[in-house]
Amino acid sequence: MITIRDVAAAAGVSVGTVSKVLNNMYVKPNNRKKVETAIQDLGYQVNTYAQGLRAQQTYTVAVIVPDLVNPFFALLVNYVEQVLAAVGYRLLVCNSHCNADRELAYINMAKQNKVDGLISISYSNMDEYLEADIPFVSIDRHFRYPICCVSSDNDMGGRLAAQKFIDTGCRNVIYIRNGSRLLGETLKRGKSFMEVCERAGVNASGMDFGEETTLTRQQIRKIYDFLEHSVRDGRLIYDGIFTSSDVHAVAVERKLRDMNIRIPEDVQIIGYDGLRVLNTGDYAVSSIAQPVKDMAVACVDALVKMIEKKPVEDGVILPVRFVDGGTTR
Amino acid sequence: MITIRDVAAAAGVSVGTVSKVLNNMYVKPNNRKKVETAIQDLGYQVNTYAQGLRAQQTYTVAVIVPDLVNPFFALLVNYVEQVLAAVGYRLLVCNSHCNADRELAYINMAKQNKVDGLISISYSNMDEYLEADIPFVSIDRHFRYPICCVSSDNDMGGRLAAQKFIDTGCRNVIYIRNGSRLLGETLKRGKSFMEVCERAGVNASGMDFGEETTLTRQQIRKIYDFLEHSVRDGRLIYDGIFTSSDVHAVAVERKLRDMNIRIPEDVQIIGYDGLRVLNTGDYAVSSIAQPVKDMAVACVDALVKMIEKKPVEDGVILPVRFVDGGTTR
DNA sequence: CTGAAAGCGCTTACAG
DNA sequence: CTGAAAGCGCTTACAG
Numbered sequence: 001m002i003t004i005r006d007v008a009a010a011a012g013v014s015v016g017t018v019s020k021v022l023n024n025m026y027v028k029p030n031n032r033k034k035v036e037t038a039i040q041d042l043g044y045q046v047n048t049y050a051q052g053l054r055a056q057q058t059y060t061v062a063v064i065v066p067d068l069v070n071p072f073f074a075l076l077v078n079y080v081e082q083v084l085a086a087v088g089y090r091l092l093v094c095n096s097h098c099n100a101d102r103e104l105a106y107i108n109m110a111k112q113n114k115v116d117g118l119i120s121i122s123y124s125n126m127d128e129y130l131e132a133d134i135p136f137v138s139i140d141r142h143f144r145y146p147i148c149c150v151s152s153d154n155d156m157g158g159r160l161a162a163q164k165f166i167d168t169g170c171r172n173v174i175y176i177r178n179g180s181r182l183l184g185e186t187l188k189r190g191k192s193f194m195e196v197c198e199r200a201g202v203n204a205s206g207m208d209f210g211e212e213t214t215l216t217r218q219q220i221r222k223i224y225d226f227l228e229h230s231v232r233d234g235r236l237i238y239d240g241i242f243t244s245s246d247v248h249a250v251a252v253e254r255k256l257r258d259m260n261i262r263i264p265e266d267v268q269i270i271g272y273d274g275l276r277v278l279n280t281g282d283y284a285v286s287s288i289a290q291p292v293k294d295m296a297v298a299c300v301d302a303l304v305k306m307i308e309k310k311p312v313e314d315g316v317i318l319p320v321r322f323v324d325g326g327t328t329r
Numbered sequence: 330m331i332t333i334r335d336v337a338a339a340a341g342v343s344v345g346t347v348s349k350v351l352n353n354m355y356v357k358p359n360n361r362k363k364v365e366t367a368i369q370d371l372g373y374q375v376n377t378y379a380q381g382l383r384a385q386q387t388y389t390v391a392v393i394v395p396d397l398v399n400p401f402f403a404l405l406v407n408y409v410e411q412v413l414a415a416v417g418y419r420l421l422v423c424n425s426h427c428n429a430d431r432e433l434a435y436i437n438m439a440k441q442n443k444v445d446g447l448i449s450i451s452y453s454n455m456d457e458y459l460e461a462d463i464p465f466v467s468i469d470r471h472f473r474y475p476i477c478c479v480s481s482d483n484d485m486g487g488r489l490a491a492q493k494f495i496d497t498g499c500r501n502v503i504y505i506r507n508g509s510r511l512l513g514e515t516l517k518r519g520k521s522f523m524e525v526c527e528r529a530g531v532n533a534s535g536m537d538f539g540e541e542t543t544l545t546r547q548q549i550r551k552i553y554d555f556l557e558h559s560v561r562d563g564r565l566i567y568d569g570i571f572t573s574s575d576v577h578a579v580a581v582e583r584k585l586r587d588m589n590i591r592i593p594e595d596v597q598i599i600g601y602d603g604l605r606v607l608n609t610g611d612y613a614v615s616s617i618a619q620p621v622k623d624m625a626v627a628c629v630d631a632l633v634k635m636i637e638k639k640p641v642e643d644g645v646i647l648p649v650r651f652v653d654g655g656t657t658r
Numbered sequence: 659c660t661g662a663a664a665g666c667g668c669t670t671a672c673a674g
Numbered sequence: 675c676t677g678a679a680a681g682c683g684c685t686t687a688c689a690g
Contacts, residue, residue: 001385001440001683003682004683004684004685005683013661014660014661015661015662015683015684016661016662016685016686017660017661019684019685019686020659020660023685027659028659028660031659031660045437046683046684047382047443047682047683047684048684049378049381049382049683050666050683050685051683051685052378053378053379053382053666053667053668053682053683053684054666054683054686055685056330056666058378068397068403068404068406068407069404069407069608069609070608071400071403071607074398074400074403074407075398077397077422078396078397078398078403078424081397081422081423082424082426085423085424085431090421090423091421091422092389092421092422093406093421093422094414094419095410095411095414108374114377114378215609247610250606250607250610254610254611275607277579277606277607278399278575278604279399279400280399280544280576280579280580282583284606284607284610332666332667332668333667333669334667342676343677343678344667344668344669344677345669345676345678345679348670349675349676351668351669352669355675356676357675357676375667375668376666377668378668379666379667379668380667380668381682382666382667382668382682382683382684383667383668383669383670383681383682384668384669384682
């Protein structure tokens with residue numbers, strides 16, 4: 001491996017001078033030139049970990065997501081990496097599988113300066129482990145500390161879904177969700193949905209399938225059971241189903257098709273996220289599309305500011321839009 | 330930050346002794362106990378980057394993929410991370426966007442011991458930058474150096490697709506692909522497909538939509554155009570379409586539906602990858618399913634062996650299977 | 659403007 | 675068995 005010492009020797013200057021060239025500090029033009037050629041000739045590149053050990057900075061950021069199986073998380077990580085790379089940071093990915101220990105391990109890495117900051121979609125209770133001074137951006141969730149929280153406009157999302165059902169004449173709708181109740185922001189999806197429906201005289205109920213965050217096979221089975229038991233006189237009692245994610249919506253759609261219920265004629269479905277089939281095809285279902293790229297930009301933007309000790313607003317809410325995926329009229 | 334020095338002071342021993350406890354070397358039981366309590370009390374954790382600087386190892390591995398938008402890559406990274414975490418490695422994700430410079434940056438990181446090894450799905454010509462001694466596992470691609478290459482059984486995949494078309498009475502089939510021709514392994518998909526078809530007396534042709542690796546909007550348009558021009562007397566001239574990925578197959582399916590061609594009655598479609606809608610629903614199309622989790626395990630297994638200077642076989646080929654996604658009879 | 663030296667948090671021969 | 679010291683590749687006061 002070629003070190004700064006090799007470059008210094010080749011250029012006939014001290015390591016300090018090489019370091020100054022590396023860090024764009026003033027060096028006599030003549031020396032700078034010699035150093036630059038030496039760097040070229042030797043193919044030298046700084047060891048950023050040694051740099052980090054010294055500067056207590058690693059130019060590495062970690063993103064904590066439950067997994068990359070859910071395309072929403074995969075897309076988010078995709079864009080986060082893209083934006084981070086553009087500003088010179090690397091990305092460590094931690095799939096927490098909603099395991100608090102794994103999340104803690106990364107928080108500890110941050111405390112020890114092994115990563116400069118964290119972006120997290122977390123569902124576990126880690127309030128007490130966070131410290132006010134570690135750069136941390138949360139998605140969809142608020143913490144005790146005034147930590148920057150980036151989210152889509154969940155309130156607006158709920159309203160848009162409600163309005164769609166109202167406009168198309170639904171009379172009895174339901175909101176289906178599951179997942180942690182810790183995520184302050186996402187709870188607004190259902191809340192505003194119900195409020196708007198009720199205000200318009202549409203009967204709206206909610207169904208919570210528990211705290212588990214990923215939609216396991218068992219969870220899906222519960223939803224199936226629920227749908228099977230929601231039939232009266234051969235018809236589904238609901239004519240509009242809004243779900244907390246597209247994955248839920250796809251499961252609902254599949255079950256209803258199996259039950260020979262026509263979509264969108266008999267019942268309409270709206271998911272949340274705005275995912276496309278294989279991320280390139282049509283929208284999987286009608287949905288509230290989150291601006292995932294803008295969310296990634298907002299996260300990175302806030303995090304880098306925090307790393308650089310600049311002031312950061314403590315909440316960013318980005319607009320959503322309704323997208324037609326064929327499961328609405 | 331709590332360092333090894335703090336622990337040593339608290340335990341009343343030298344830093345060397347603490348280090349030995351950390352590395353499971355022999356320490357007098359009494360001292361070991363004191364160190365362990367000090368570690369507990371202070372909440373100390375080693376700084377792995379300092380460790381790495383010293384040991385020239387970082388316990389960090391990088392995976393280079395074009396992006397995480399294609400669910401196949403996202404799933405692969407998902408499992409790679411999972412398996413790596415289980416053996417104590419972190420994962421740096423590099424979305425190359427098929428940009429050779431980005432790939433090189435990570436190869437250089439490996440050369441400088443900033444990552445211990447690389448797993449790569451690469452489409453650029455980086456043979457010359459690789460060195461025989463950096464731990465490197467390639468997916469679907471062979472290099473000049475005898476680098477470990479993990480792939481699904483592309484040959485078998487092509488045969489399975491061909492056989493399905495043969496068994497269901499197809500008379501005129503086509504293989505549609507695009508992407509780099511550098512990827513030795515994936516070319517076998519089309520090759521064995523054509524061979525098996527021809528041997529069975531089924532007319533088989535191939536259509537290559539160029540070197541670009543991601544299926545851009547323009548690429549999709551070209552495929553659309555091609556399909557539009559493949560109609561004679563109101564019917565598609567092909568009755569079986571095999572594509573190099575599921576993303577291609579989904580595009581083909583959408584276009585054909587728009588053209589009012591019945592699938593699978595008039596034409597059958599088989600993709601490659603075996604992806605499900607939102608990774609949880611039904612198979613997006615009939616397909617040749619890659620054992621993505623096993624591939625991740627094989628990659629990590631080989632890479633860790635290389636890092637530990639153990640011998641590694643230079644090729645791993647994992648079996649595929651046909652999955653029915655409704656686009657075949 | 660530049661060089662010599664200290665130190666970031668570790669590990670590992672080397673004494674003792 | 676353990677401690678003191680050197681050194682991994684850098685940066686940054688501090689002299690000069």
